[in-house]
Amino acid sequence: MVKAIISPSVLASDFGNLTAECRKMIKGGAEWLHMDVMDGHFVPNITMGAPILSCVHKGIPDIFMDCHMMVAQPEKWVNDIADAGGALYCFHLEATTDPLSLIKAIHDRNMKAGVAISPDTPSTAITNEVGEKADMLLVMTVYPGRGGQKFLDRCVPKVAELRARFPEKDIEVDGGVGPKTIDACADAGSNVIVAGTAIFNAANPETVIQLLKDTVDTAQAKLAIQK
Numbered sequence: 001m002v003k004a005i006i007s008p009s010v011l012a013s014d015f016g017n018l019t020a021e022c023r024k025m026i027k028g029g030a031e032w033l034h035m036d037v038m039d040g041h042f043v044p045n046i047t048m049g050a051p052i053l054s055c056v057h058k059g060i061p062d063i064f065m066d067c068h069m070m071v072a073q074p075e076k077w078v079n080d081i082a083d084a085g086g087a088l089y090c091f092h093l094e095a096t097t098d099p100l101s102l103i104k105a106i107h108d109r110n111m112k113a114g115v116a117i118s119p120d121t122p123s124t125a126i127t128n129e130v131g132e133k134a135d136m137l138l139v140m141t142v143y144p145g146r147g148g149q150k151f152l153d154r155c156v157p158k159v160a161e162l163r164a165r166f167p168e169k170d171i172e173v174d175g176g177v178g179p180k181t182i183d184a185c186a187d188a189g190s191n192v193i194v195a196g197t198a199i200f201n202a203a204n205p206e207t208v209i210q211l212l213k214d215t216v217d218t219a220q221a222k223l224a225i226q227k
Helices: 015-027 050-059 075-084 100-109 126-133 153-165 181-186 206-224
Strands: 005-008 035-039 065-070 086-094 112-117 136-140 170-174 192-194
Touching: 005 206, 015 206, 035 050, 035 112, 050 065, 050 075, 050 181, 065 112, 065 192, 075 100, 075 126, 086 100, 086 136, 100 112, 100 126, 112 126, 126 136, 126 153, 126 206, 136 153, 153 170, 153 181, 181 192, 181 206, 192 206
Parallel strands: 005 192, 035 065, 065 086, 086 112, 112 136, 136 170, 170 192
Antiparallel strands: none
16 A cells, blocks of 8 residues: 655745745645746746755755656756755656656666656556656646646546556646545545645645545555455
């Protein structure tokens, strides 16, 4: 049974108080913080880069930064993100021709390696070899590039297909996930939950974080019985 991990997406936070916002999420029960790095090339938006991550890491040295690299050349930024304190470097499968070499480069810098797929990419594009070498697999449930989009149910079967192949792997969902959509994600086998507005805009973020965790734990217990 894999552990429930909640990774609030800082894209929904108050960037003027980013370190304080991250600290608040950790205090509220979040294990990871999801940092969306966008380059304006792979996606039509620009967000943050290594200098901002470095500032957050300086303020919270033990933070686990789950860095979602929505960038056109993911190989180019591994060292910068590692130097900035990134804990997990998740690149898009669509952005590289050599995922295995990239996973090795990430591991060489003592970061966990994640592999993400966009809504139009089938889960079968993640080969068994790539899936085994990666530490985490990310199924996007919205199109990458902007926060606040509507959850795409058609992406959920990809989570189930990956969970069947990789029963002990961290499998993350990102995009439109919150109390109304968590059941489908958790039942399909996702254990790492990225939520932005659902957590940051909540009156009691810690209550939402606990609800997401409890839903994942319940679903994982059911999956364990079915085995």
